[in-house]
Amino acid sequence: MKQILILSGKGGTGKTTIASNFINISKAKIFADCDVEAPNLHLISMVKNLKERENYYGLDKSVIDQEQCLKCGICYDHCKFNAIVYKDNQYKIDLHLCEGCGVCNYVCPQKAISFVKSIDGELLLYKDEDRAFSTAKLNMGSGNSGLLVTRVKKNIHELIRKDDLVIIDGPPGIGCPVIASMSGVNLVLLVAEPSLSGISDLKRIIKTASSFHLKIAVCINKYDLNKKLTQSIIEYLNINNYSFVGLISYDKEIIDYINLGKPLLEGSKPYKEIKKVFDNTISLIS
Amino acid sequence: MKIAVLSGKGGTGKTFVSVNLAYVMANSAYVDCDVEEPNGELFFKGNYTEEPVEVEIPVIDHNSCILCGKCSDFCRFNALAIIIDKVRVFSQLCHSCGGCKLVCPVEAITEKKKNIGMIKESYYENHHIVSGVLNIKEETGVKIIDEIIEKIKTFNEDVVIDCPPGNGCSVMASIKETDYCILVAEPTIFGLHNLEMVYELTQVFDKKIGIVINKAESNDIINQFAMSKNIEILMKIPFDREMGRLNSMGEIVSKKIKYKAIFDNLAEKILRKKQ
Amino acid sequence: MIIIIPTKTSGEKSFISDNLGRANYFYVFDSNKNIGEVYINKHLDNPHGVGIKTAEFILNKHSDVLITPRVGEKSLELLKGKVKIYKSIDKIVKENIASFFNNDLEELH
Structure with missing residues (x-):
């Protein structure tokens, strides 16, 4: 089994876009979307049969039992997140602002504050005869965590057979969810973009991935939008000995086919470019 | 506007x-x-x-700390842990709720400012x-x-x-x-x-x-x-x-x-x- | 010597967990007594800071050796110099321990 994380x-x-085309090209049977704050892979995933849905719980939040509350306001004074509001002669906790620290529970002389489970999102597993797709969706105001990413990956773990290729669409950024998404993968494919902000982000993510001794490959998407910066990315990769696996042009056809929910035509220019990136990537892990 | x-x-x-x-x-x-x-x-x-x-993060006075572990147990963000014989603070995980300071039975915790x-x-x-x-x-x-x-x-x-x-x-x-x-x-x-x-x-x-x-x-x-x-x-x-x-x-x-x-x-x- | 290993299921026949802080179990092997004990990872469902709690657990068990596929930044900072860390192989716990005693495991970090 080989796992590629994008x-x-x-x-x-x-x-x-690259993840979905990789799935098409490789006919991969197992894939996952760990970009749970803005999940998109399900929109084009061919596996439509929702098999399992499970709540994802974040940290418990606090709630005040109005029957026992003496309205002393001690909780209000101690809350550092301004999550306790006084309205209509009642102290209440704004669940959007409560971080679940438990200070109000502790200071309440009446013990009128307790924890309640907080549903921060849901885990979704799609399955048909021989394919499986795992993803999750976060609720508004909730943040991603290493825990949720690990859960998304665990959902497909038992389904992976020996020769499967697993493709994982990773979360953005360089924080804890990204690190969690790296567990068990054979290779990280980084999709770079030739812009000043894109380059600085690329360097940061390379640093994170190398600290886990992971194999790294880099492709440049929309490379023709700024050939000068594309060149400087390639030079940077060469100097530092990172595998460069190809260039993909900015091509409206790629987006058009995604919007239609269809795979790119074999033999078309974008197909050939992505296929080359795919072949080069696979050759690094076989 | x-x-x-x-x-x-x-x-x-x-x-x-x-x-x-x-x-x-x-x-x-x-x-x-x-x-x-x-x-x-x-x-x-x-x-x-x-x-x-700046945000406020806890500082432990190791001389008065009795290693009871109450602060580390209270912290829901796991920003405190007893590592061998010392309470350590992991400031990146701290949400500055002030809970550890409240629960410390020997007043060994104070707060200091940290630049974020x-x-x-x-x-x-x-x-x-x-x-x-x-x-x-x-x-x-x-x-x-x-x-x-x-x-x-x-x-x-x-x-x-x-x-x-x-x-x-x-x-x-x-x-x-x-x-x-x-x-x-x-x-x-x-x-x-x-x-x-x-x-x-x-x-x-x-x-x-x-x-x-x-x-x-x-x-x-x-x-x-x-x-x-x-x-x-x-x-x-x-x-x-x-x-x-x-x-x-x-x-x-x-x-x-x-x-x-x-x-x-x-x-x-x-x-x-x-x- | 105490050897600690993050595992997917319980026991010496389990495979190694893909990550340390979010392992389902920890296998703690005492080579002097030739006894292995299984611990449930209490912090598995915690959204934040599991790395720190894991390091705390490993150190509290007075571990000498950790066999794992990888170590996160937070755990590493705490374990460095206190516990020897080796890269696990894709086999069950028992075989990893055997490989360790044969000096076949590669040191991580």
Whole structure:
């Protein structure tokens, strides 16, 4: 079994587009979307049969039992997140602002404050005869965590057979969710973009991935939008000995086919470019 | 007027729209709340003053600490642990709730200030530039955003707020005081899905909104969405290689006469909503 | 010598967990007594800071050796110099321990 994780640091570089084309090209049977704050892979995934849905719980939040509350306001004074509001003669906790620290529970002389489970999102597993796709969706105001990413990956773990190729669309950024998404993968493919902000994000994500001794490959998407910066990315990769696996042009056809929910035509220019990136990537792990 | 620029995900042109909109408005302020990736500065180059943003974190007095473990047990963010014979504080995980100090039976915990980032300020031509920057490795920049929002309350000029992507708590903090929200989206099924997410957020907070379509095409899916929800389309930016290239090099495209008109038009439409 | 290993299921026949802080179980092997004990990872469902709690657990068990596929930044900072860390192989716990005593495991960090 080989696992390829696709990351970019910066959003909008074409991570999901590449992931979906990799799935088409390789006929991969197992894939996952760990970009749970803005999941998109399910929109083009061919596996439509929702098999399992499970709540994802974040940290518990606090709630005040109005029957026992003496309205002393001690909780209000101690809350550092301004999550306790006094309205209509009652102290209440704004669940959007509560971080679940438990200070109010502790200071309440009446013990009128307790924890309640907080549903921060849901885990979704799609399955048909021989394919499986795992993803999750976060609720508004909730943040991604290493825990949720690990759960998304665990959902497909038992389904992976020996020769499967697993493709994972990773979260943006370089934080804890990204690190969690790296566990067990054979290679990280980074999708770079030739812009000043894209380059600085690329360097940060390379640093994170190398600290885990992971094999790294880099492709440049929309390379023709700025050939000068594309050249400087390639030079940077060469100097530092990172595998460069290809260039993909900015081509409206790629987006058109995604919007239609269809795979790119074999033999078309974008297909050939992505296929080359795919072949080069696979050759690094076989 | 305070205008927030939002998008469901990164890379849709949120900073591009914010920077150029602020630039064509007379005496405006550009405010970067995307503290994890503050890219507005790449466009508004200049000398910035820096003001640190601090949070309170615990300090352990190891002489009085009796290693009872109550602080570490209480901390829901796992920012304290007993490592061999000492309580250690992991400040990046600390949410500054003050709980450990409350539960310590021997008063061995005090608080000290810790820098998590800064607010930078400058003037670019006649525009006031404010930019929040979160230090690398810090987990949340909500405190920085809160301080920026507090600061701009007193601004008399029109303010354009470049928000973080997504619909998390940092976006909620950014749009708290705004009069109007601009949602930027690209016409792909991904773009539409992410637009629906932020749209939902603006509805929960009862904000007035309009849509800017980046890389627009005639009657594309974002257009159709806007029509179905009765949302005003403020501007359609067609794909333009030259514009993309200038922007990727950190140039303000509305400095060019060719591109200025479309942003003038956007500014006019929005400012008209003031009355 | 105490050897600690993050595992997917319980016991010496388990495979190694892909990550340390979010392992389902920890296998703690005392080579002097030739006894292995299984611990449930209490912090598995915690959204934040599991790395720190894991390091705390490993150190509290007075571990000399950790066999794992990888170590996160936070755990590493705490374990460095206190516990020897070796890269696990894609086999069950028992075989990893055997490989360790044969000096076949590669040192991580």
